[in-house]
Amino acid sequence: MRRLSLCVVQWIFVLFFVGQVASSNSAFQPILPRASPPRSNNGLTTAVEWDEYSLFILGNRTFIQSGEFHMWRLPVPSLWRDIVQKAKAAGLNTISVYFHWGLTNPRAGEVDLTGINGFQPFFDAAKEEGIWVITRPGPYINSETSTGGVPGHVTWIPGDPSWDLYNGELRSNDTFYHAAWQDYWNGVIGLIAKNQITNGGPVILCQIENEYYNGPGQNEYVDQLRERAVELGIVVPTFVNDAGEFNNLVNDTDLYGFDSYPLSASNCGDRDPAVWPEIVTNWRAYFDATVPGKPHFFPEFQAGSADNWGSTGGYVNCRELTNTDFQRVFYHQMPNDVTLNETLTFRYTVGQDNIMVPQNGGNLTLLGRDSFVIATDLVFGTSTLQYSTAILLTSLNLDGSDLLVVFGNAGLAYEMAFKLTGAVTLNVVGPTEVSGKAINDTYILNFPLSPGLTLVHLTLSHGQNIAVLIADYDAATQLWQPTIAGSGTFANYVGMSASTPLIHLALWGDVAEMTDITIFGPEDLSSLEWNTLPVQNLKQTGKGTWQATIPFSTPSVSLPDLDSATWRFRDSLPEIQPDFDGFAMVPANQTTTTSVFPPYYGEPWILYADQYSFHAGNLIWRGTFVHDSNTTAPTAFNISSSGAVNYVASVWLNTNYLGAADTRQRTNNNSFPVSEELLVAGENHVVVLQDHMGGDLSGQDVCCTPGGRARDLQQPRGLQGYYLVGRDASQQFTGWTLAGNYMGENHPDTVRKIYNEGGLYGERKGWHLPGYDDSQWEEQTPFQGLEQPGVGFFRTTFTLDLPAGYDIPLSFVFDSAVGQYRAQLYVNGWQMGKRIANLGPQTAFPVHEGILNYHGENTVVLSLWALANGTDDMRIPSFALVANGTGCRGSERIIRTGRN
Ligand SMILES: *[C@@H]1O[C@H](CO)[C@@H](O)[C@H](O)[C@H]1NC(C)=O
Numbered sequence: 001m002r003r004l005s006l007c008v009v010q011w012i013f014v015l016f017f018v019g020q021v022a023s024s025n026s027a028f029q030p031i032l033p034r035a036s037p038p039r040s041n042n043g044l045t046t047a048v049e050w051d052e053y054s055l056f057i058l059g060n061r062t063f064i065q066s067g068e069f070h071m072w073r074l075p076v077p078s079l080w081r082d083i084v085q086k087a088k089a090a091g092l093n094t095i096s097v098y099f100h101w102g103l104t105n106p107r108a109g110e111v112d113l114t115g116i117n118g119f120q121p122f123f124d125a126a127k128e129e130g131i132w133v134i135t136r137p138g139p140y141i142n143s144e145t146s147t148g149g150v151p152g153h154v155t156w157i158p159g160d161p162s163w164d165l166y167n168g169e170l171r172s173n174d175t176f177y178h179a180a181w182q183d184y185w186n187g188v189i190g191l192i193a194k195n196q197i198t199n200g201g202p203v204i205l206c207q208i209e210n211e212y213y214n215g216p217g218q219n220e221y222v223d224q225l226r227e228r229a230v231e232l233g234i235v236v237p238t239f240v241n242d243a244g245e246f247n248n249l250v251n252d253t254d255l256y257g258f259d260s261y262p263l264s265a266s267n268c269g270d271r272d273p274a275v276w277p278e279i280v281t282n283w284r285a286y287f288d289a290t291v292p293g294k295p296h297f298f299p300e301f302q303a304g305s306a307d308n309w310g311s312t313g314g315y316v317n318c319r320e321l322t323n324t325d326f327q328r329v330f331y332h333q334m335p336n337d338v339t340l341n342e343t344l345t346f347r348y349t350v351g352q353d354n355i356m357v358p359q360n361g362g363n364l365t366l367l368g369r370d371s372f373v374i375a376t377d378l379v380f381g382t383s384t385l386q387y388s389t390a391i392l393l394t395s396l397n398l399d400g401s402d403l404l405v406v407f408g409n410a411g412l413a414y415e416m417a418f419k420l421t422g423a424v425t426l427n428v429v430g431p432t433e434v435s436g437k438a439i440n441d442t443y444i445l446n447f448p449l450s451p452g453l454t455l456v457h458l459t460l461s462h463g464q465n466i467a468v469l470i471a472d473y474d475a476a477t478q479l480w481q482p483t484i485a486g487s488g489t490f491a492n493y494v495g496m497s498a499s500t501p502l503i504h505l506a507l508w509g510d511v512a513e514m515t516d517i518t519i520f521g522p523e524d525l526s527s528l529e530w531n532t533l534p535v536q537n538l539k540q541t542g543k544g545t546w547q548a549t550i551p552f553s554t555p556s557v558s559l560p561d562l563d564s565a566t567w568r569f570r571d572s573l574p575e576i577q578p579d580f581d582g583f584a585m586v587p588a589n590q591t592t593t594t595s596v597f598p599p600y601y602g603e604p605w606i607l608y609a610d611q612y613s614f615h616a617g618n619l620i621w622r623g624t625f626v627h628d629s630n631t632t633a634p635t636a637f638n639i640s641s642s643g644a645v646n647y648v649a650s651v652w653l654n655t656n657y658l659g660a661a662d663t664r665q666r667t668n669n670n671s672f673p674v675s676e677e678l679l680v681a682g683e684n685h686v687v688v689l690q691d692h693m694g695g696d697l698s699g700q701d702v703c704c705t706p707g708g709r710a711r712d713l714q715q716p717r718g719l720q721g722y723y724l725v726g727r728d729a730s731q732q733f734t735g736w737t738l739a740g741n742y743m744g745e746n747h748p749d750t751v752r753k754i755y756n757e758g759g760l761y762g763e764r765k766g767w768h769l770p771g772y773d774d775s776q777w778e779e780q781t782p783f784q785g786l787e788q789p790g791v792g793f794f795r796t797t798f799t800l801d802l803p804a805g806y807d808i809p810l811s812f813v814f815d816s817a818v819g820q821y822r823a824q825l826y827v828n829g830w831q832m833g834k835r836i837a838n839l840g841p842q843t844a845f846p847v848h849e850g851i852l853n854y855h856g857e858n859t860v861v862l863s864l865w866a867l868a869n870g871t872d873d874m875r876i877p878s879f880a881l882v883a884n885g886t887g888c889r890g891s892e893r894i895i896r897t898g899r900n
Pocket residue numbers: 173174175216217218220
């Protein structure tokens with residue numbers, strides 16, 4: 001993919017154009033209406049205020065265009081600045097971020113704001129690059145992350161019997177739950193408060209809770225969170241994000257918003273991207289009725305959508321579903337009928353003069369899946385636009401000319417009218433043919449738009465100058481308006497900065513090939529720098545335009561061939577052996593539970609992993625029973641295993657594989673027949689290996705009982721039933737042990753944190769980590785695989801020496817062949833992927849630099865869990881490291897180590 005992002009500009013500047021580079025983002029800088037009183041604030045600060053249309057930041061009306069970023073999904077803090085720069089270059093003025101309670105407060109009493117949880121570098125980057133930040137610390141965040149970010153030690157807090165017979169209500173004013181969020185709130189809110197705009201930081205808003213509801217104990221809880229945040233120093237406005245038009249918590253915080261995913265928030269891969277469903281169209285009326293006097297606010301408005309395990313189309317569908325057509329229609333305005341895809345022609349009356357446009361007698365044309373905004377009666381600089389049927393991108397002053405940048409579809413006709421009197425000289429440079437005509441006190445431009453860029457100068461007899469830069473959609477996506485840095489605390493913020501005379505232009509950006517750039521700027525531009533190096537070939541090509549070529553040489557990228565690499569192998573299922581020593585397993589010996597989801601059957605032990613401090617990753621249960629002449633031989637082993645939708649479980653009796661539970665359900669009930677020859681005299685062992693697909697999100701299942709939304713967070717992962725069929729109650733199991741991630745909540749990996757590992761023997765032993773000595777392991781490849789259903793670990797190492805100064809995104813790619821196996825990918829100890837070969841759809845797993853060492857040794861480990869004994873179930877057919885394109889770049893990357 002060819003891609004460009006352009007980031008920081010020191011000193012000054014205006015606008016430049018990059019040729020031969022595709023990008024889906026336009027550098028959209030809204031032209032802001034003048035401030036109009038009255039505006040409101042929360043009594044704590046005037047730095048961020050609002051009226052019914054927008055926020056005001058430091059007194060300046062600011063429409064928020066924000067993108068969402070989750071730092072934990074990019075666990076390389078040195079890459080965060082790159083994200084911030086790209087977001088800004090793409091035209092956003094704000095980034096919103098969630099914080100992850102479970103990662104930062106992995107066990108009661110510990111708040112960890114180090115390493116990938118150390119958010120200060122992100123705030124610093126945002127401030128230095130000039131982009132505002134909306135913070136969303138939850139505590140519950142949903143975010144398609146396990147239990148919506150609520151840590152395992154909290155989801156299983158004991159109940160307050162006065163509130164709920166079964167359990168303390170999570171996400172309520174329950175006493176125990178109230179105590180549970182204090183440490184996290186103190187730590188994270190303290191950090192956010194330090195970075196507020198009032199302290200010179202980028203933070204302008206703070207969200208309280210997420211997608212939550214009115215209810216007894218629930219409103220009180222949200223109020224407690226907000227009050228405590230204020231005590232901890234939050235002065236910027238707080239807000240809630242309702243899950244829809246539900247009137248929840250409307251007055252509990254300063255501002256109110258709701259989220260909307262018009263094309264569905266999940267399973268985009270299963271949708272036909274050619275079909276847009278009917279959507280609600282009453283957003284505006286709802287906001288006006290619900291929060292009169294406050295801005296219309298979508299804390300989440302569909303950008304993409306989540307894809308699910310087993311989707312048929314995968315991300316290719318998702319990208320098409322919410323592509324640039326979607327953005328043009330849904331971001332420009334609240335459409336009426338989006339189901340149609342047909343071209344409309346019409347005429348329309350616009351503006352305070354009620355003019356029927358186009359005035360030249362033609363039609364306006366609206367293509368299917370497109371939209372446009374006709375700007376009217378707009379003052380820019382000293383000039384006045386009466387209307388424009390071409391869409392406005394931005395305006396600026398260039399050498400005394402008021403410059404307006406507009407765009408539209410190549411092949412369609414547009415009309416613009418300016419309020420002016422007197423003779424006009426028209427000068428047109430570029431492919432679009434433009435005609436001009438004076439009618440009374442207006443001057444009208446008409447043009448059928450051609451691909452590319454056209455610069456039009458209107459020179460007026462009295463010395464005023466107007467310039468119009470006309471672009472088609474494609475060309476507009478390649479226009480970038482860097483910040484004109486000013487001085488002071490907010491020097492790099494759009495709308496806050498002051499321009500200075502231009503002498504030297506320093507640009508920073510990425511290109512993927514030799515690239516021509518066109519610069520529209522003042523006459524006195526004399527030199528250009530690209531990524532700190534002087535560009536020698538800058539030349540002026542017209543009034544206010546320059547061209548230069550950014551050099552690029554294709555790097556030579558050499559990647560290892562993992563198919564022919566040396567792999568070392570070890571079996572990872574010693575738990576089925578009779579003499580297994582019990583390494584890193586704990587007795588599953590609790591007999592009571594506070595879960596609102598009681599066990600179905602099985603006495604007396606509660607086999608729910610969270611109760612034993614295991615909250616993520618694979619789980620291994622090992623049950624013991626006695627077979628001798630005094631007992632009846634069981635005829636079957638029955639379990640109800642639970643691991644969330646799409647989990648699986650494999651079951652062994654002693655060393656014999658009994659089979660798998662693999663139905664895509666959240667719970668499976670299976671009876672595995674047991675014949676007497678599988679039994680041994682004395683102690684017998686049943687081993688159940690299951691995976692854990694994350695904790696449920698609120699409202700995923702039990703949505704509609706009081707408090708039900710929070711109860712889902714307690715859906716058990718483990719065995720909800722266990723029973724030896726053919727035996728009575730006195731001859732059941734004598735005990736169970738359990739393995740989860742090494743040491744559970746006391747996990748030793750302070751670098752990669754609590755969610756990185758599960759309970760496979762190899763994970764408990766650290767076989768996934770770099771530096772583990774595998775020299776005594778036998779040579780065997782994942783392509784040879786296993787000889788029977790079970791689990792094996794395969795390790796290989798390789799050295800990368802990739803050319804410096806380039807972005808070279810890499811992915812590990814599994815074969816797409818179907819097989820009943822599950823594999824985990826560990827890169828330098830970081831778990832970077834899970835391949836489910838009979839479900840998919842994902843086969844390619846991107847791994848960023850900073851996880852991969854681009855200039856040194858790397859350790860790649862695959863765990864292979866074969867669930868059946870077909871050849872395709874017991875091996876990974878192929879596995880490759882591939883490059884996904886190259887581009888230049890500038891930031892420094894780091895590589896880290898972890899537990900060893
Ligand atoms: C929580 O709020 C409910 C509903 O107002 C109230 O009945 C209850 O006493 C509160 N609980 C605590 C611990 O404050």
